[in-house]
Amino acid sequence: MTKNKICFIRLNDELIFNRKLLDTLRNYFNEYELIVITIENVLKRQPFIIALNWLITLAMYGFDIIRRIKNPRQSFWRTPFIFKHIRKIVSQNVREENYIFTFQAQSLFDCSTVGIPHFLYTDHTHLANLTYPKFDKRKLYSKKWIELEKEIYQHADIVFVWSTNILDSLVKQYSQPRNRVVQVNVGSSIDINYFNIDPNKKFSKNILFVGSDWKRKGGPDLMIAFNKVLIKHPDAFLTIAGSSPKIRHPRCSVLGPLPVEKLKPLYEKADIFCMPTLLEPFGIVYLEAMAAGLPVIGTRLGATQDFIKDGWNGLIVESGNIDQIEHALISLLDNPDKCKIFGIRGMQIVKDQYTWDVVGKNIRNYILELINPPNLA
8 A cells, every 4th residue: 555645643733834735745744645633622622631630730730720830721732641642632633544645743742653664843941941040940740741841852863953952952951863854944933924014114113012921022121121211213013913911001902812913903003013022932923023123122132043143134132131122222223224234134134034935935845865774775
């Protein structure tokens, strides 16, 4: 029997990332039939398993959940029971004789099958949290789960990652062989060709923040810095999208959570993007802002230094350093020409390195080289 199928396993179909990745696999492996397994959809048909795992979750993490140290939903996916059950689900649905390879999004579970090449694409590892200065170590999950997480990487033929810091984490913190970890970057949530960039746009000193978690994304620090900026630039304006902090300010607009399509005009209207995050696996919003031609201000952690080149297309500040955020904002507000130059350079970085076409081509090349090795005879 000729193998002509590939299997894509994802947690859900809600995340834009999962939808973009699915489209990319379809486009770059169109010679194969693509079968999709969505874990949450399978579990919805198993209410007993869901109920049992919630009991286990509460037994393992209940005290930390009550104290709001751990998130209930995130904790649900980090029990050995659900980990092993998902492995069982995949083994029952994926047979060696049918599939040429399997491809897994994110690293919450192990979807490898003996005898089938398996690939993983992830933006984070759990132990990478320890590299963030503001991370609370009490948020780490159980040692049993972390040991299972290590198996995810060990069983993958190649782990594709979004950024340099996660590549380093896999090699240094998980002892993953360097030749089995490949950085292929990631595409923006908004197509780079989607923006209408006006070269004659008036510089209106509009600062944009986009982030769903106001505190974790450094929103309070930005607000303090912004009030200081107003002393020199009283006509500056701050737009907050993605979260709903209780802020009433004459020079600030709070828009709350918005769908991606509603973010487009905000990026186009803005002059500067600033998200001084305290903890960030990646930060797709930086890429969206760069694709829209904005200079970006980000913090020196996680993946930011892969795409924010300090003094080239944006400015990097230390997380939690309000003075540095203030000075970075003033530096850009003082110099509209610098903002324009930074924006042009940022667009080029996204175009060259952070599109789904670039990701798809890289993933295809590495996978085909592994499953169809050159004839060395």
